Amino acid sequence: MKGRYATAVLLLAVLVADPARGAQAPTRAVTESQVHEVAAELRCVVCQNLSVADSPSEMARQMRAIVRERLEAGESPARVIQYFVDRYGEWILLSPRRSGFTLLVWLAPLAAVAIGFAIVSTLVWRWTRRPASASTPPRVDPAMRERIRRETETEP
Amino acid sequence: MSRRAWRWLIPASALPVLALLAYGFRVNPREIPSPLVGRPAPSFTLTAFDGAPVTLEAQRGRVVVVNFWASWCYPACYDEAPVLERSWRAYRDRGVVVIGVDIQDTTEAAKNFVRDFGLTFPNARDPSGKVSVDYGTYGVPETFFIDRRGRIRAKHVGALTDGVVRVHVDALLAEPAG
Numbered sequence: 217m218k219g220r221y222a223t224a225v226l227l228l229a230v231l232v233a234d235p236a237r238g239a240q241a242p243t244r245a246v247t248e249s250q251v252h253e254v255a256a257e258l259r260c261v262v263c264q265n266l267s268v269a270d271s272p273s274e275m276a277r278q279m280r281a282i283v284r285e286r287l288e289a290g291e292s293p294a295r296v297i298q299y300f301v302d303r304y305g306e307w308i309l310l311s312p313r314r315s316g317f318t319l320l321v322w323l324a325p326l327a328a329v330a331i332g333f334a335i336v337s338t339l340v341w342r343w344t345r346r347p348a349s350a351s352t353p354p355r356v357d358p359a360m361r362e363r364i365r366r367e368t369e370t371e372p
Numbered sequence: 373m374s375r376r377a378w379r380w381l382i383p384a385s386a387l388p389v390l391a392l393l394a395y396g397f398r399v400n401p402r403e404i405p406s407p408l409v410g411r412p413a414p415s416f417t418l419t420a421f422d423g424a425p426v427t428l429e430a431q432r433g434r435v436v437v438v439n440f441w442a443s444w445c446y447p448a449c450y451d452e453a454p455v456l457e458r459s460w461r462a463y464r465d466r467g468v469v470v471i472g473v474d475i476q477d478t479t480e481a482a483k484n485f486v487r488d489f490g491l492t493f494p495n496a497r498d499p500s501g502k503v504s505v506d507y508g509t510y511g512v513p514e515t516f517f518i519d520r521r522g523r524i525r526a527k528h529v530g531a532l533t534d535g536v537v538r539v540h541v542d543a544l545l546a547e548p549a550g
Contacts, residue, residue, distance in 0.1 A: 261510045274476045278501030303508035305407045331385070 246287040254283045254293045258300055259310050267310055406508055406527045413438070413518045414506035418473065418496035421483050426471060426496040428522070435463075435544040436518040437470045437537070440504055442477045443485040445512040448531040452513055453489040459537045460493040467520075468541055472496070475504045475512060519544045 255269035260276045268276045268283070279300075286296045300308045312318035356364075408414075413436070417427045428436065439456055441449040460470040472495035474482040479497055486495050498504055507516060510529070517526040517540040526540050 275501065275504075278476075279505060281500065282502060282505055300505075301407075303408060303506065304510075305405070305508075 243290045244288060246284055250287060250293070251280060251284045254287065254296050255280050257297055257310060258283075259308050261304065261308070406524075408508055408516075408524050409527055411524060413516065413522050413524045414503070416473075416498075416503045416506065418498060418503065420494045420496045421479070421486055424494065426494045428471070428518075431469045431471075431518075432522055433467070433520050433549065435468045435520060435541055437468065437541065438473060438507070438516045438518060439470065439532070440473050440475055440507070440509050440512050440514045441485075442475055442512045443481040444477065449485075449513050450489075452532040453485070453491065455532045455534055455537060456493065457489065457491055458534065459532075459541070463541055463545075464493075466545060468545070469493070473498050473503055475501060475509070517541065517544060519547060520549055 252269045255276075256267045258268040258279065260266045260268050260271035260273060260279075262273050262275045263271045266276075268279045270276075283296055286299060287293070291299075297309070306313060306318065312321045314322055413428060415428050417425060417429075420426045428438070437456075437459070439452075441453070443449070456470055456472065460468075463470075470493040472486075472491065472493060474485075474495060474497045477497065482495075482497055485491075507514075513529075513531060515528040515532055516524050517528075519525050525544060528536055528540070
């Protein structure tokens with residue numbers, strides 16, 4: 217009974233086991249640019265604003281090696297990226313996903329530009345529509361006009 | 373739109389931005405919650421500095437403290453090394469294992485570190501970095517507390533203190549075995 221249980225567990229472990237982990241020999245050739253493409257999507261965890269592709273750090277070098285190994289084992293680029301997301305969260309992605317909450321990051325700038333454009337065009341429309349009377353010179357009453365005339369004439 | 377409405381609209385439009393900033397400045401960008409907490413601990417097999425194999429699987433049924441460190445990680449790793457050794461000695465008879473995983477290091481420097489601090493719990497180098505990536509580590513030191521069933525239950529970033537170890541380990545020991 218115990219033996220059967222152990223066999224079942226072992227069988228399950230084999231079925232569930234990560235294909236990349238067990239793979240020793242590469243099953244397909246992967247170019248440097250394919251590795252770069254995936255690594256450029258990932259944030260270097262020990263750097264400030266650098267991708268795994270661009271960082272010279274030891275950690276990034278090891279992560280590139282992991283990317284290469286998983287690609288060689290036959291994983292799709294999307295699955296390799298998911299492997300990192302599962303461990304680090306979506307924080308690891310240099311460009312946030314275009315879905316859920318992070319969709320806001322993509323839409324907010326567009327919304328801001330649209331709102332700004334609406335405000336500017338409304339203001340411009342208002343300013344250009346202002347009545348012409350506003351530009352006519354201010355009225356001067358006859359007494360003031362007389363005083364100005366007198367003062368300018370007495371100037372030498 | 374009336375003039376009155378406009379007067380309110382401009383400050384009101386700044387509110388969401390201010391709220392976002394208020395939130396953003398309050399959270400610590402270094403404390404990113406690990407998606408691994410609550411999930412099965414990734415298995416690993418490494419070779420300890422003394423040549424013995426170190427596997428997580430072999431520790432099933434015990435509370436495991438996995439600590440990621442490096443000899444160049446000063447002062448945090450230097451501060452916590454005596455804490456780990458103390459904890460290991462205090463808890464080893466109660467079914468607790470401490471495993472040190474040395475990352476991004478040279479064997480020479482790491483061996484000196486283990487010798488200088490007189491560490492007696494299993495310590496192994498992770499030469500390819502696979503274990504550290506499997507655990508989603510950002511740097512050193514980071515420590516994972518794994519329950520008897522092999523699930524990651526807590527992650528601590530930064531140097532450990534006796535208090536931190538006690539809180540997590542005691543909580544996991546208090547859980548019924550199996």
